[in-house]
Amino acid sequence: MKAFQENLKKILLVAGKKILIVFIALAVIMLVLALTGYKPISVMEGMKRAVTSDIGNTLRWTAPLILCGLAVAIPMSAGVFNMGIDGQLMLGAITSAAIGLSLYGKMPPVSVIILALSCGAIIGLLWALIPAFLRATWGTDEVVTTLLLNYIAVLITDYLVMGPLMGEGATGTTYSTNSLSTDLWLTRIIPQSSANIGLFIAIVIAIIVNFVLYSTTLGYEIKVVGTNSIFARYGGIKSKKTIIMTFLISGAIAGLVGGIEVFGVHHRFPGRFNTGLGFDGVVVSLMADNNPLGILFTGTLFGILRNGGMNMERVTEIPRAMVDVVQALIVLTATGRLGFGFLKHRKRRNSSDDSSTKNEERNNSLLAEEVKP
């Protein structure tokens, strides 16, 4: 019971800190608004709408943000970074859309949906295999390769959506595929909004990822590789295999996000529809310390911010650019927190002799109680 209470205290403390970060960011943006002559309170109005009347569209964003957060968290737990979520997502999305369009009517809609989403995930996985392979074979920095592959992925989807998959009525500037039949749309969960069962998929996957990370041998390997890869090697763990596995899972989740966006929200593949979900995923994951269940909360928080920003734009005259500033500030504050963590870590390391001494003191006093001969 006492342990439970302490755990609860710990969790509340951590959660409190995260919420504080968000409020700091909001305070700064209010300051910016005041300085630029807008009403600072409009931010809060936007946020309020995001959690009340417009909760549906908040949840619409929550689903992909949670999934992107998970896709970032898994490799990051193993000490590698998948910055290529956006590319994997786009390729997954266009794959899903293509399959949905071509197979519709040839099998039951549910089968089409499942097949389309799975294929999207597989394409995401295969796209993630490229940087994973490069990293494992030649040690190529995965941050660089994944970032660059994003451009290639987006250009591939551009080619497809402007060429073979171009829909009727698409023009050079607003190009997209044909729309999916309504039979194929993911079920909506809140009327008058785009919130769909993708949210449940996200929650289920978060729970699965939580299980994989903390209760399986793969999760154990990921943690060991992520905390000390030399120790992992010494213990007989094949780090390269582990790292590749994390990338494959990550890519598959990213591809699935693409499919869910297409089948649940857009119902077609609009060219370049993705506005940085992958990078938001990085922040969602960082704020949750890569903990899958924490990501459920930080994902929701980011959903509120994203939708709150959009609402702010809708109900006031504050320009769209301010929405981006809000998000950028959150990113800066979140990474600012990381900076503090880093400094604290350094301080701790500098006085590590001190802490080990402390422990030995404690151990010695334990020793004394045992009365050794």
Add this chain to the structure above:
Amino acid sequence: MAPKQAIKMQGITKEFPGVVANKDVDFQVSLGEIHGLIGENGAGKSTLMNILYGLIQPDSGSIEINGEPARINGPQDAIDLGIGMVHQHFMLVPSLTVLENIILGKTPTHAGLTDYKKSRRIVEQLLKQYGFSIDLDAPVHSLSVGQMQRVEIIKALYRGAKILILDEPTAVLTPSEIEELFNIIRGMSSNGCSVVLITHKLKEVMAVSDNITVMRRGKVTGHVKTSETNVTELAGLMVGRDVVLTVVRPEAKPTGSVLVLEDLCTKNDRGLDCLKKVNLHVRKGEIVGIAGVEGNGQTELIEVITGMRPVQSGQILMLDKVINKSSILARRNLGISHIPEDRLLVGVSKDCTVEENLVVSNYLSEELSNHGILKKKAIEEKSWSLIEEFGIKVSSSKDLVRTLSGGNMQKVVIARELSANPELLVAGQPTRGVDVGAIESIHKQLIDLRDSGTGILLVSADLDEILALSDRLYVMYEGEIVAGFDNKGIDEIELGLFMTGSKRNTAGSRSNEGGLERN
């Protein structure tokens, strides 16, 4: 006039939550004095010196440096006062060269750029003055531990240290390196520097110091002149109980061979040959020691046997099977356990829990996992049984290893490796930096393991340890086995000659000497 005090600390008290690390400690060192500060791990030595170095603020007490009251709020203040500290765990940048490490943070510049010429001149002058020899252009990661320590000392001197604190400097050194270090210390003392030597090796403090302060459990238990004391008295002051420094080692009854190395060669990180046609064997139920000055290929020998480093040529035979290309996991499954030399870097993952560290070599076993799913309860039970069996001091099996003391970390490593019931144990520096009580128990565990039929290859920089534990021993020099002995009535002087390369057995066949036939 009383001799001027370089350091005068009075009434220092420092409490950490739950423990008093220093209680009313007085500590004085004169100018040019070599002062030994001794005590078991956790006696409060490091805390006291960290206070002096400004890393920790005392709760109460005063500090005077060179007769002036001083407030030391951080290492920079300490450095400004001419205090230098060499930590047990080195604070060097592995990828930079020796020279770059030395001048880091106090770099001579020319037009905003690092003036390497000037730096080199200053550092070389320093090397000459104190009689160091070191390759300034070698990257630090390629150095042996002893050499890294020298870099740390030079770094402190370069920053103008007049008072040098050495935290467990000999824990990682070989006898000859220790002697060298002592010469350096004596040289510094005659140049007017004061040196504080934190250690728990009594012989060394007797050999080199002028005065000794003994601490036990946060308090000073004795303050003696080295010339007026002896090892027995110091040991008494230090532990408050009689320590048996000898090891009871019954006669070994070795049987068939476990490990055979045939003409084994490999290269080090710099691509140089570091093992040159090594031939040796280890049999079941015996401890084979590898003696030698550190940096003569012992590290690479351990790595190549355990699979951390590839073989260039030659053969490794484990239970008559060639394992040259086997993976680390395959070798572990064959029954090789490995206590690595560098436990912080290799032997544990500090940000994982004690449990997670204890199962790294066997989490795939049926006992602990099933089709990729961890049996968490079994892992916790297994961990607790190891924690109890090996006396690891933790409050929970889910404590992070980072929070444990060095000695307890080593117990985690030893518990894991010994509990695998290995056929062969490769033990690198198993007692490095752990306190006397723990050394005793580790030695006993190694001998028990031997008696249960395990072959043990023991690599240690501590010659006393090699001599106390080994049934046979080989001497390594510059990557070669230069001699092999039965551990009976060894002439230590002759051993020293082999270790320093002054003498070597010519023919390679002699390296299998030891009087014992290979089975």
